[in-house]
Amino acid sequence: MRRRKLKPYVLPTLMILAITSVIFGTAMLSNSLRKSNNDDYDTPISYVTSTILDEEQAVINETSTMINPYTDTTVTIGKNYYDYKADAETQEKSIVYHDNTYLQNSGTDFVSENVFDVVAVLDGNVTDVKEDETLGKVVEIKHENGYISIYQSLSEVSVKKGDIVTQGQVIGKSGTNELDKDMGNHLHFELYVNGQVVNPTLYLNKEIETSENKGE
Numbered sequence: 001m002r003r004r005k006l007k008p009y010v011l012p013t014l015m016i017l018a019i020t021s022v023i024f025g026t027a028m029l030s031n032s033l034r035k036s037n038n039d040d041y042d043t044p045i046s047y048v049t050s051t052i053l054d055e056e057q058a059v060i061n062e063t064s065t066m067i068n069p070y071t072d073t074t075v076t077i078g079k080n081y082y083d084y085k086a087d088a089e090t091q092e093k094s095i096v097y098h099d100n101t102y103l104q105n106s107g108t109d110f111v112s113e114n115v116f117d118v119v120a121v122l123d124g125n126v127t128d129v130k131e132d133e134t135l136g137k138v139v140e141i142k143h144e145n146g147y148i149s150i151y152q153s154l155s156e157v158s159v160k161k162g163d164i165v166t167q168g169q170v171i172g173k174s175g176t177n178e179l180d181k182d183m184g185n186h187l188h189f190e191l192y193v194n195g196q197v198v199n200p201t202l203y204l205n206k207e208i209e210t211s212e213n214k215g216e
Contacts, residue, residue, distance in 0.1 A: 063207040066121045067167060069151060069189050070110055070174075078111035078183050081199040098134075098179050107150070107190035108200045110174075111183060118172045118187050121149050121204065126163040126171075135188070136177035141165060145208070146195070152188040153177040 068075075082094035082104035096103040120141055127148075128140035137154035155175025159165060174187045191200040 063209055064122060064167075065205065065207050066147075066203050067119070068110075068204055069118055069121050069149070069187060070116050071119060071168075072112060072114070072116035074114065075110050075112045075116055075187075077108060077201075078186055079105055079109040079180070081105055081108050081201065083199060096180065106197050107152075107188050109153075109180060109183060109186050109188050111186040112174065113185065115155060115185055116174050116187075117170045118151050118154060118174060120165045120167055120169050120171055121191075122147065122167050124149070124165055126159050126161055126165060129157055129159065129161050132177075134178045136175055137172065139171050141171070146193055147208070148192040150190040150192070152190070153180065153186055 079096070080090070080094045082091060084091075086094070094105045096105050118139075122141075122143040124141040124143040124147075126139065127142045128138070131137050132152075135152045137152075137157050139151045139154065139157055139159060141149050141151075143149065151171065153175055154172040156173040157171065159169075159171045165171060174185050176183075176185060177188070180186065180188065189200055191198050191203060193203075
């Protein structure tokens with residue numbers, strides 16, 4: 001009987017097929033085990049970098065110090081804000097008398113013998129500039145977080161409606177008005193927080209919190 005001999009290229013081919021079968025079988029087994037271990041998870045995994053960081057906006061809390069509406073060191077308080085919680089004597093000194101009418105002072109009056117520069121207490125946007133027969137020249141500035149500052153009894157105004165001002169920027173000069181003409185040269189300063197008038201001295205030279213969204 002004649003014995004067959006394998007040709008030289010047959011043995012290497014068989015070895016390659018055998019190795020390929022082992023690798024393929026191992027991969028199939030590993031995949032099967034992985035699926036078995038993840039049977040409890042019905043939904044695909046969502047990674048932080050592809051969801052939260054892409055969709056959420058970081059909120060940064062910052063603080064700013066509200067400065068005085070003047071820089072002249074000779075300026076003092078001539079009349080305080082009317083505080084309904086204060087004692088009777090303090091309240092009496094916070095009453096404004098005009099045209100046979102007693103009015104509660106809705107701000108703080110800063111006085112000096114000399115005309116002084118009036119500055120913005122915070123960064124903001126000038127929302128109104130006007131001249132009133134009783135209040136004198138008036139500037140209104142809107143700031144972040146619901147703060148609005150109002151400067152009355154100005155003799156000069158150096159800003160206009162729509163201007164963006166920075167904290168400490170000169171917006172005018174002190175003067176007189178008909179409402180408090182007995183006070184002489186002064187600035188009547190009012191502060192509103194979320195639409196409510198407040199005592200300015202409780203906020204001046206104090207840190208106030210601001211929030212800003214980042215990521216847009």
